Amino acid sequence: MKKKQFMENSIHGIFFMMGFIAVACVLLITVYLIISGIPAIGKIGIFEFLLGREWASTAADAKFGILPFILSSIYGTLGAIAIGVPIGFMCAVYLSKMAPAGVKRAMQLAVSVLAGIPSVVYGLVGMLVLVPAVRTIFGVPDGAGLFASIIVLAIMILPTIIKMSITALDAVPKEYEDASLALGAAPVETYFRVSVPAAKSGIAAGVVLGVGRAIGESMAVMMVAGNGANMPDSLFQSVRFLTTAVAGEMSYASGLQREALFSIALVLFVFIMIINGVLNYFLKREKV
């Protein structure tokens, strides 16, 4: 009997440890990023690092200012949201409320395919189709830059927005819509003025998730952004994002430059944590 009790307890212990692996991983990632990211910020100075407008990591008089990367990441994400959210939202309303069952299923499958396409494939198509197109349409010397990245990111966040919005819209109680229809509102008016407001927390969560995906994307953006460490003062400027700044120099970086790259990752991590907090807020509101 005692032996059996011992076995039960040890199995409980094993499952407990497995349950806590996720927590351990989060702690490990946080601690490692902080430990490896703080020293360079200390050496460079936090204001010079965050607000410095010049990044010249390999110059004799090295400059480590990441304001261009921060701004590029923010502009790129905002641009992607501005293009991707309206399209995804409109699609979701149609698919959730008005589409015939067959169309809905087919489009949901298409959206999962869009979500499943690897980011390097987006990068490849962007590099060979979008970048030349931008160059000829807008008559700029090089099509690779902020604008091309915004388009690629907008396409990449579409599936997230559509899926989350459909889930939220599907969950709106039918009585709300019936009441509105019975009062004489047309179906389209009902969906946009009754269903959408009722689902707004879920849709907002989708948008926030999209922001997280856009700000964290690295490979696709690396292939279309041009990767010059410039301030993003024009839409067609060749820019570097927080993610691509890390990915681009990591393979050959050493010394302070390498440490600074870890600091950039730490800044990115802080952004992601803020986004996570906002997301949690919306998801909690959705549940209530």
Place this chain on the structure above:
Amino acid sequence: MEQIKKKRKRYRLGMGILMGASLFLTAGLVLFFIGYILGNGLPNITWELLTTGPSYLQERIGILPDILNTVYIVMATLILVIPLGVGAAVYLTEYATNKKIVSVIEFAAEILTGIPSIIYGLVGMLLFSNHFGTCLMAGALTLVIMNLPTVMRTTQESLKTVPRSYREGAFGLGAGKWRVVRTVVLPGCIDGVITGCILSVGRILGESAALLFTAGFAHAINDILYGLSAPGATLTVALYVYAKEQGEFGIAFAIAAILLILTLIICLAAELVQNSFRKRRCI
């Protein structure tokens, strides 16, 4: 009155047009991607490309090593992530009694889902590659952390559908906790595990940023045991290297076509699996 009618009509028409345009744009995008990639990629897929490694002497590029590396890394990741993910899910649904602990673990899983792959790449490099070198195993371990939440969530969802009464029946017959978990709970989570596997495979196939610095980008043909301890590029990493660094767009398109076909298969498989399990559950 007349004016309001007109305004409403215009509103309906405008929204209808916007919805239609967005839908066509999205559907068009998907069709364009599939058509463009397959159109450019399929002609470049040759038997030689699939069955040889790259050789400078013969001026030939083959992607067999990348295919093998992808298979190795998928297998290594799944073997590690499934027990961990299932164990965590079992703990959450069967053992955990404290609500606080459950919410802490679920919150941690949510954070893991949101972390960008480049950060996984960096941390994987610090945690694994710096200790035992850049190799496929370091990449696989990084991917284990990335995919843990996916397997955990799908398993958890399928465990929730195992009826309470089954467990109570087993307890009533005098079974201990572990026996109930082993004989009643775990068989019920097979569908969740399969769904989790399919989703994880999709994510591993598409992953590149997390593997660049952990698994490296060598193209040597190895067997699985040696392969895991040697650096190697998966298909996605190879695509990136060929397209961005070597300008071999034909090869890149061939790989992209292979990846796209695999993505299509995975999406269909996930859909089929979920549908069939849903049906079975309804009966």
